[in-house]
Amino acid sequence: MINQNLEIAQVGNPILRQQAQWVTDITDEKLQQFIDTLLTTAMDAKGVGIAAPQVSQSYRLFIVCSHPNPRYPDAPLMEPTVMINPRLVSHSEEIIKGWEGCLSVPGVRGLVPRYQTITVEYLDRYGRLHQQEFTNFVARIFQHELDHLNGILFIDRVKNSENLLYNEPKK
Template identity: 80%
Template sequence: MIKPSLEIATLGNPILRQLAEPVTNVTDKQLQQFINALLSMAKEANGVGIAAPQVSHSYRLFIVCSHPNPRYPDAPLMEPIVMINPRLISHSEEMVKGWEGCLSVPGVRGLVPRYQAIAVEYLDQQGQQHHQEFTNFVARIFQHELDHLDGILFIDRVANSEDLVNI
């Protein structure tokens, strides 16, 4: 059952460490309502992405919604993309470290290595399959959100404690 209002699950909530379940019926009315609520929450929270487990729902879906904001002033502007059952198909050899934060890990930022370029596939909100390539910051968002579906947090990817800061 979908909860009427969504709240961010924070570090310590066991759902953040679980493997999310694949979505089997994209057209399900409750799922569509949940996706719309998640889109609204992403805008309200001023984040650049949000995954279903972050609001205590074990679905393999997330939203990538890059836009300049106080946390990421140089983020590129893009329309939000709903990604259902997303998969990383291939990636560059090159990895780049960049600062990340997370709505589920408030007050902490970390220097996280991520692939510079990736190729992905996913279903959109209507169930249509997409293949796309992302680079730089948007590739970072995708990888960060995909980690949420696998029970991994950005703090798990930080090389050492010196790459973590409290904000």
């Protein structure tokens, strides 16, 4: 069976403002197929992360897939990582502002404050618990995607309109 990409929900879609539901059965075949399709969708969209609510599914699940691309040329390269029921365990006191965009908010970038270093826990697609520390850009991706699971968009975290850029030019 060929995976088809999922439609990415755009700002204004109510699912982007809802709390996502905890995943209770990781072994469910439909969930596993959804994960495969979400991975394909993220890669084809050239995103560095994507959360289930962005494709209209209320699961506490996202993928972090940092890689250099036209939107983030300095992004570190990492294997796409499925994170189920993720949570922030601890964070540094240091907060750094950085430019973010979102597949669900096209044409807009914002200067968003995020923790520099975070410790997180999540289940992988096989139900194994992981605890990891992330810094810099990957920490930013995790926090951005975790916000999606809580109905928060990056534009909600921008302190003032001077920290927004519109009509992001194509590179």
